[in-house]
Amino acid sequence: MGIASQRIERPAHARSTGAPARTPLYVRLRRMTPMTFLTIVALVYLFVMVTFVLASMRSEQSLLHEGAFGPLSLARLRFDWRQLAGFSSGIYFHWLENSAVVAFAGAAIAVLVALPAGYALAMLHFRGRRVLLFLTILTMVMPNTVLVIPLFLEVSAVHQIDRLLPVAVIFGFFPFGTYLAFVHYKTTLPFELLESARIDGVSEIGIFLRLAVPLAKQAVALVFFFAFVADWTNYFLPLVMLPSSAVQTVSVGLQELITSSQLFNPSAAAGLNVQLYMPELSFAAVLQMLPVLVVFVGAQRYLTRGAMLGAVKG
Amino acid sequence: MVTRLAAIPATEVAGTSRRRGSRVVASSRQGRGGLTLLVPYLILLLLVGIVPTGYAIYQSFLTRSGSGFGGISAYHDAVTEFQFASSFGHIGLVLAVWLPLMVVGVMGLALLLHGQRSRLVGVYRFIYYLPGALAGMGNFVLWLFLLDPVNSPVRPILSWLGYTTLNQTVEPSHLPVIIALMLFFQGAGTWILVIYGGLNGIPEELGEAAKIDGASNWQVTRWIKLPLVRPWIAYFILLNVAYASQLFLEPQVLGLATEGQISPQWTPNQLSFTFAFQIFDVPAAAALSVILLAISLVIGVVITTRTGLFSNRD
Structure with a gap:
């Protein structure tokens, strides 16, 4: 599983400061500085867009079995191009x-x-x-x-x-x-x-x-x-x-x-x-x-x- | 807006006082000049705005065969169609999720960004804006990628929620949330730019003066920044309500991609589309369009006259 989605799921700050799980929510929220929050949102956006763009360079097999990130190949782009060109004669x-x-x-x-x-x-x-x-x-x-x-x-x-x-x-x-x-x-x-x-x-x-x-x-x-x-x-x-x-x-x-x-x-x-x-x-x-x-x-x-x-x- | 209102009068006052001298002559001369410059715009306004509206109103009063005057029968057909009420209900559901998400998300991110001095602010604004460039079908394909558990980069989240096929993820009852997320992803960035721009228009001295008097960051936000950007929030809500009433692409193509799991008349615009192209009931399609047009028109008039953003001042 990708790095960024881990960031979605866990309150990143809680782990990095080693806060115990029992810390009240409002304290944890206050510790999470605005910049951390802005960064997390930006990373989620980037994660979504980057994985989408990179999907064009991966095989269906890799998408199916390897999750968010997998091996990329430029040859795959040429293959994609040929499929598109072949669809209803280009x-x-x-x-x-x-x-x-x-x-x-x-x-x-x-x-x-x-x-x-x-x-x-x-x-x-x-x-x-x-x-x-x-x-x-x-x-x-x-x-x-x-x-x-x-x-x-x-x-x-x-x-x-x-x-x-x-x-x-x-x-x-x-x-x-x-x-x-x-x-x-x-x-x-x-x-x-x-x-x-x-x-x-x-x-x-x-x-x-x-x-x-x-x-x-x-x-x-x-x-x-x-x-x-x-x-x-x-x-x-x-x-x-x-x-x-x-x-x-x-x-x-x-x-x-x-x-x-x-x-x-x-x-x-x-x-x-x-x-x-x-x-x-x-x-x-x-x-x-x-x-x-x-x-x-x-x-x-x-x-x-x-x-x-x-x-x-x- | 604040800065502009402050900036305009200096030049304008000078302009009006001079104009007054030869007003009559100037007006007729400027009238002719203005008319020439406006001709292309007026022609398009007529062809693309007024004529189709008039023609749709005319068509909406024909009988179903299109032969003669049918009174309000087409409106009756449109309103009593069994999907009519549910299609508007769906819009309400989407709005119930989307509007709070937009208002909280956009205002929150814009205010947080505005408080930062970091260089990353520009980068983040750009990242948030990026999906906007991918609007429409591009964004839609991206969401198919996210939502289809077969290749989704967030598959762990989907399987944790119990979805293993696209049809499970986009079950009709999930649509309001899914569409709200799609629209947020593609639209929030632009509005963050807008609100951020508005916040930048607030003179810094205001906040600083308040801080010297002992105001906290939150108080500055609550009592200075928010009131000053309030007209834009009103504008932004009204515009988004108008936009949501017109939903078409997302439910339409989601329906196609899931082989009919979603009603092809999920939104009013889709219903209108069905009247026009599937059951060939043109008067009913026209009647529904007129109803939708009236709704947008009312919202438009409220925005134009009540938000104070477009005071058409001279």
Whole structure:
């Protein structure tokens, strides 16, 4: 059994200080400093994630008999890859492509739409501004799954089911992004700058392009990051909008891998020409996570500064 | 939020006083400019928000054959479906486990992290956040790995609890706890970042002044930190209630992975999905969507108007 799970089960501090078993609970809790507690939680998180990622490099036999940790081999990764490539003639890689198309297009549309809208809401005076701001915040705090069935009814009424474009356009509507841009401009762009540009006779669009766009870097990074992650990991919308296997995104595809797996559906998997056990499933799940990690690393320096601005939404 | 509110007025007051001079001219000019910048956003708001909502409301008043006006018959069908009440009951059960877990876990970890001076704080925040990058199906596959005693790294815990197969671990009565754990693992980290960011916004002098007056760490937390982050706690609870009412992925795919052990109509969204794609009762699916939409809308309006986080101030 693994080291970390021992840490879950026993109050780590009690043993390391050699406290007798009879010590009252509150005394033991007080001895357990906050840092110890934070460390234990972090170790549990790491244990879960690390064993999961490493499962792709182990054999089913090892997972079955050796517990949390066992011998790793890189050759196993090549084997996993061949199984995935052999599943329905490599459809997994099409799913990745489809996800890339809708997530990149969706996040790009979100940025292009949110920046000017957020700027206008923050810096300009016009009729209906408050109503629109209210609608933006309202749609932002509503879960995006709530409109999936209505959107399906709408898209199928115009016969666009099984197409990637409507999915990308739907992803492009990202009110949280508009709100991020709104807060960004509200806090970084002084009104005086706009006024002097107006006195110089620059048009409103010109002011946006010359003053607001160059200042947008952080807002662009934040909106793109949040939109991309939301789009890439979305499951319900692509599930109903893209019912044909060939146009599915990878998050829906993973579900197909699970239901085709010998592990979870032996009868259906009887005719399967490849192995889909936990190592292969772990490999498939980790592989489809990499784009999110890449975008995360790219956006990270903006995220730390933008954590308040972004996540707090205040 | 505290810091931002303090920071904004300086620039804003200057802005408003200048604007007032040529208000009428400026407004119409800014109105046109604003409209141009807002056009893409308004189009998407219409296509992805308002039209599908309206269309779903329209569909929900049709007869089952879809031919003519059916009054509230579709709502009647949806509400009297025998799974209707139980699906909402399941949401209640998940919330009963998940909300306390989230509030205590997130607040606890954020407050503990905030009290530390160690360099590890940044590392831990990152580790807690990591599962968020694995959201959706990635997180789900990870949990299949954890829950299936065949390859679970925590098999000793599972067998101690008496579970030797996946179907035993994810027996329907266990679902509220399992789903709550899944959602906590993937979502807590993001909220820890948010609350931590909020705690960072509290001026340090406040706590120090209180300590000079003899306040303990706990008193500083209880009487200074907690009241100042309270709006976010309200926000966070409401948002999570709205999110939970929309549950779909976890019970859906757990049902698929256990070959029908879990009702395919375990949550309202799954019921709506069944109406639309299994029994092809589109008006009932639309009616249920409208009901769910109304619930989210109410929560959304409360968040937007009552938590004081989004005061839309100028």
